[in-house]
Structures are given as structure tokens and as C-alpha cells.
Amino acid sequence: MTEPLFTSKHKSCIGCGAAMLMRKIMDIAGKNTIVVIGTGCMEVVSTLYPNSAWKVPLIHSAFANTAATASGVYYSLKNQKRDKKEKVIAIAGDGGTFDIGLQALSGAFARGDKILYICYDNEAYMNTGIQKSGATPLFMNTTTTFSGQYSSGNENKKKNMPFILASHNNDAYIATASIGFFDDFEMKMKKAIANLERGPSYLQVLASCIPGWKIKVNQSIEVARKAVLSKAYLLYEIENGIINLSQMDYNEKIENYLLMQGRFKHLNAGNFIEIKKNIDEEFKRLKFLSDNKIKVF
Numbered sequence: 001m002t003e004p005l006f007t008s009k010h011k012s013c014i015g016c017g018a019a020m021l022m023r024k025i026m027d028i029a030g031k032n033t034i035v036v037i038g039t040g041c042m043e044v045v046s047t048l049y050p051n052s053a054w055k056v057p058l059i060h061s062a063f064a065n066t067a068a069t070a071s072g073v074y075y076s077l078k079n080q081k082r083d084k085k086e087k088v089i090a091i092a093g094d095g096g097t098f099d100i101g102l103q104a105l106s107g108a109f110a111r112g113d114k115i116l117y118i119c120y121d122n123e124a125y126m127n128t129g130i131q132k133s134g135a136t137p138l139f140m141n142t143t144t145t146f147s148g149q150y151s152s153g154n155e156n157k158k159k160n161m162p163f164i165l166a167s168h169n170n171d172a173y174i175a176t177a178s179i180g181f182f183d184d185f186e187m188k189m190k191k192a193i194a195n196l197e198r199g200p201s202y203l204q205v206l207a208s209c210i211p212g213w214k215i216k217v218n219q220s221i222e223v224a225r226k227a228v229l230s231k232a233y234l235l236y237e238i239e240n241g242i243i244n245l246s247q248m249d250y251n252e253k254i255e256n257y258l259l260m261q262g263r264f265k266h267l268n269a270g271n272f273i274e275i276k277k278n279i280d281e282e283f284k285r286l287k288f289l290s291d292n293k294i295k296v297f
């Protein structure tokens with residue numbers, strides 16, 4: 001076997017879903033890749049001096065500007081006529097993508113910069129201690145949306161990033177994935193790379209977090225599978241403004257997904273009903289758009 005391009009020289013938590021994803025990303029990307037990494041767990045754990053887990057060139061600048069840095073690298077490659085051979089992959093967490101890096105990402109997509117942006121979505125600002133982000137799901141307990149006598153955790157729904165980006169650019173390839181289904185991720189990442197001939201690509205990948213989700217160290221894959229099968233995290237692609245819902249066996253009970261995680265252990269009967277209603281509505285909406293090939297953007 002050839003040497004991995006994301007090696008074991010990192011200090012992630014045992015069982016970290018995002019670290020597994022980094023390895024998979026680099027296995028698929030290959031060595032003609034320049035990685036731009038946003039501030040967050042994956043940057044912090046993989047670049048601790050004097051070690052680096054990366055066997056490709058890697059740039060970290062700041063929290064808000066991952067996409068802007070990636071665009072700069074892309075235009076530099078283009079000016080040097082290296083852009084057909086080398087690709088730029090930007091990697092950032094959900095906080096760095098849904099919130100603080102959104103302006104730069106929006107600019108890159110509006111311009112059609114040919115970068116692949118991958119958001120590893122662990123559904124909170126994990127590196128600084130599990131604060132709520134724009135990707136945090138309804139009712140999750142975080143250190144800034146604390147569940148207690150007067151609150152059931154996060155009161156907002158997750159932002160719909162794939163739709164926000166799809167509304168920018170019809171040349172983009174956009175997809176959601178989960179570390180519970182690496183074959184599906186691989187298929188989508190290959191399409192995302194192929195799309196760089198035409199425009200930008202965005203992959204949003206659910207990546208479980210042991211301390212943030214309060215699960216056992218051997219449950220990261222299982223929980224990421226249950227998230228999809230229970231319809232809590234829907235997998236789909238958006239190409240040419242048309243949604244294609246990924247074919248999965250969507251018949252897991254949502255309770256089985258939520259109750260295996262400490263971050264949802266406070267939920268009451270009313271919370272379950274509301275979550276169920278939301279995910280059923282969203283599934284119905286996406287399935288309708290997908291089945292009828294309706295051009296949404």
C-alpha cells in the first residue's frame with residue numbers, strides 16, 4: 001500500500017470522525033493537491049509543531065478566510081498554468097463554514113472559483129469547547145445552549161448551507177455525505193473533483209465528535225450511519241439546480257439515533273414530536289423535488 005497523505009502524526013481524540021474523513025479525503029485526492037485548512041479541530045490536531053500529518057502542501061491562515069485563501073491559491077495556479085494538474089481543496093469545520101467563513105465562501109461561489117470546499121460538519125464549535133454554530137441541530141445541548149429547567153438546548157434549526165450555495169451558481173456541484181457511508185462519499189468526492197473543470201464544488205460531510213456528541217469512542221461510524229438512516233441528516237446532490245436524493249434505506253427510528261448520544265439525552269416527549277415533524281417534512285420536500293426533477297435554482 002502507498003503511504004497515506006494524511007498520516008497518523010496527528011493528535012485527534014480516539015475515534016474522531018473528522019480525522020477518519022481527512023484520511024479518506026487525501027486517499028481520494030492524491031498528491032497533486034494543495035490543502036487550505038480553516039481554523040478548527042482538524043487544523044489544530046494535525047499541525048502541532050514539529051509534526052505535520054500532511055504529506056501535501058498545506059496552508060492555514062485564519063478562521064474567516066478559508067475560501068478566500070483557497071481562491072488565491074487557485075488563481076495563482078491558474079496564472080502559472082498549473083491549474084489543470086493541481087487542485088485546491090479547502091477544508092473547514094461547520095463553524096468556519098456556516099458562520100464565520102460564509103462571506104468568503106459566498107464570494108468564491110459567486111465568482112465560480114474552481115475550488116473544492118469540504119465542510120466537516122460536527123455540528124458545533126468543538127475545538128473551543130462545544131459552542132453552538134449555525135450547523136447545530138434543534139435542541140442539541142451545547143455549552144452556549146444549555147439544556148436545563150428553562151430550555152431544551154438549541155432553539156434554532158440548522159442553516160441550509162447546500163441550498164444557500166446552490167443559489168449562487170448553477171455550475172457548482174454540491175452534495176451532502178456522512179462518514180457512516182464512505183462509498184457514497186467517495187463517489188461524490190470524485191464527482192466534485194471532476195466538476196472543477198466547470199465550477200466550484202461543495203461537500204458537507206457529517207463527522208461525529210466523541211466529546212461533543214457524548215458517544216463512546218467506538219460509536220462514531222454507527223452514529224453517523226443512524227443519522228442518515230433516521231433522516232436526521234439527509235444525503236443528496238445538487239447539480240444544475242436539480243436535487244437528487246441519495247438512495248438509502250431510510251427506516252431507522254429517530255429515537256435510536258438521538259438517544260445513543262449524551263447531547264440529546266435531555267429531550268422531552270414534545271421535543272421528539274417536533275424533531276420528528278421537522279425531519280418528516282424536510283424528507284417529503286426533498287423527495288418530491290428529487291422525484292420530479294424540479295429545477296430549484
Ligand SMILES: Cc1ncc(C[n+]2csc(CCOP(=O)(O)OP(=O)(O)O)c2C)c(N)n1
Nearest residue numbers: 040041063093094095096124125126127128
Ligand atoms: C477570529 C477567530 N475567532 C475565534 C477563534 C477561536 N476558535 C478557534 S477554533 C474555533 C472553533 C471552530 O469550530 P468549527 O469550525 O466548527 O471546527 P471544529 O473545532 O468543530 O472542528 C474557534 C471559535 C479564532 N481562532 N479566530
Ligand SMILES: [Mg+2]
Nearest residue numbers: 093094124126
Ligand atoms: Mg465544528
